[in-house]
Amino acid sequence: xxxxxxxxxxxxxxxxxxxxxxxxxxxxxxxxxxxxxxxxxxxxxxxxxxxxxxxxxxxxxxxxxxxxxxxxxxxxxxxxxxxxxxxxxxxxxxxxxxxxxxx
Amino acid sequence: xxxxxxxxxxxxxxxxxxxxxxxxxxxxxxxxxxxxxxxxxxxxxxxxxxxxxxxxxxxxxxxxxxxxxxxxxxxxxxxxxxxxxxxxxxxxxxxxxxxxxxx
DNA sequence: TCTTTCTGCAACCGCTCGGTTGCAGGAGGG
DNA sequence: CCCTCCTGCAACCGAGCGGTTGCAGAAAGA
Numbered sequence: 001x002x003x004x005x006x007x008x009x010x011x012x013x014x015x016x017x018x019x020x021x022x023x024x025x026x027x028x029x030x031x032x033x034x035x036x037x038x039x040x041x042x043x044x045x046x047x048x049x050x051x052x053x054x055x056x057x058x059x060x061x062x063x064x065x066x067x068x069x070x071x072x073x074x075x076x077x078x079x080x081x082x083x084x085x086x087x088x089x090x091x092x093x094x095x096x097x098x099x100x101x102x103x
Numbered sequence: 104x105x106x107x108x109x110x111x112x113x114x115x116x117x118x119x120x121x122x123x124x125x126x127x128x129x130x131x132x133x134x135x136x137x138x139x140x141x142x143x144x145x146x147x148x149x150x151x152x153x154x155x156x157x158x159x160x161x162x163x164x165x166x167x168x169x170x171x172x173x174x175x176x177x178x179x180x181x182x183x184x185x186x187x188x189x190x191x192x193x194x195x196x197x198x199x200x201x202x203x204x205x206x
Numbered sequence: 207t208c209t210t211t212c213t214g215c216a217a218c219c220g221c222t223c224g225g226t227t228g229c230a231g232g233a234g235g236g
Numbered sequence: 237c238c239c240t241c242c243t244g245c246a247a248c249c250g251a252g253c254g255g256t257t258g259c260a261g262a263a264a265g266a
Contacts, residue, residue, distance in 0.1 A: 005117065012115035014108065015254080024193050032212060044255050046214080065212055065263040073190040080186035087176040087183060090127050116224080135242060147225050149244080168233040168242055 006055035007079040015040065019048045020071070023058060028068040109158035110182040118143065122151045123174070126161060131171040 010016060015038075022034055031049055035042040049069055052058040056075040060067050113119060118141075125137055134152055138145040152172055155161040159178040163170050 008111060008114050011111045013254080024196065030212080040254085041256060042213090043257085047254075067213070071193050073193040076186055076193070077190040080183050080190060083179055083183035083186065087180040090174050090176045090179070093127065118224080133242075143224085144226060145243090146227085150224075170243070 003056070003075060004079050004082050007057060007075050010051050010055035010057055013048070015044075016048045016052065019045060020052060020057060023049075023052075023069050024071045028061065028070045030066045030068055032066075106159070106178060107182050107185050110160065110178050113154050113158035113160055116151070118147075119151045119155065122148060123155060123160060126152075126155075126172050127174045131164065131173045133169045133171055135169075 011020075018038065019034060022037060023029060026033070031046045032042055034045050038045060049058060049060070053060060053069075056072055058069050059072050060069050062068075114123075121141065122137060125140060126132060129136070134149045135145055137148050137152075141148060152161060152163070156163060156172075159175055161172050162175050163172050165171075
């Protein structure tokens with residue numbers, strides 16, 4: 001469940017979502033390359049990437065002197081599933097309450 | 104899209120998720136009632152509820168001198184859908200890249 | 207080898223955020 | 237009418253976070 005926790009915390013920040021979108025669009029890409037297309041410093045992006053990596057939304061692979069990041073959909077998918085099941089859980093409970101109220 | 108933004112920001116905080124769970128479990132309930140079952144002050148819970156209400160995860164209904172909150176699943180469902188579609192989008196892109204690499 | 211460039215680490219700063227406390231106001235019950 | 241209880245507003249505080257800057261180190265190219 002801390003998996004879901006990390007994903008939600010990671011996605012909460014708009015700049016982090018922009019970074020994530022860029023990584024998804026550009027494929028394997030380095031932090032420095034991302035920095036050229038975003039209005040923040042490289043270090044800021046490095047921090048964002050480390051958060052995203054901890055949430056397993058992104059994975060890094062070293063190639064020589066540069067570190068390339070790619071997107072991983074597993075954690076995102078798991079979180080989406082968790083949210084959907086939570087929503088349906090609420091709906092079921094609401095339906096049950098309504099049924100009791102009608103009886 | 105700011106709907107999704109608000110939902111993610113709201114769910115990012117663990118205490119806020121606890122509040123949300125309690126509201127879902129207890130049905131229509133006041134902030135003061137929630138405060139008796141959580142290790143924080145009433146005011147803290149009021150703030151959390153206002154954030155949840157802005158994200159449309161919760162709705163309030165006044166009954167005399169007390170304000171009762173209930174859960175709303177719409178925004179949560181929408182966000183789950185958004186996340187799932189984002190994940191499948193990534194998968195399609197990765198599949199496309201892989202196909203190019205194999206060609 | 208020397209230079210370039212990409213990375214990683216650490217310190218620092220301002221602001222937002224979660225939380226508390228105190229107080230004023232309004233609705234109900236005796 | 238008076239007292240009680242629940243609410244809402246505002247000020248305040250500490251911690252965490254997003255962001256920057258500076259510097260040291262390692263890998264590739266000339």
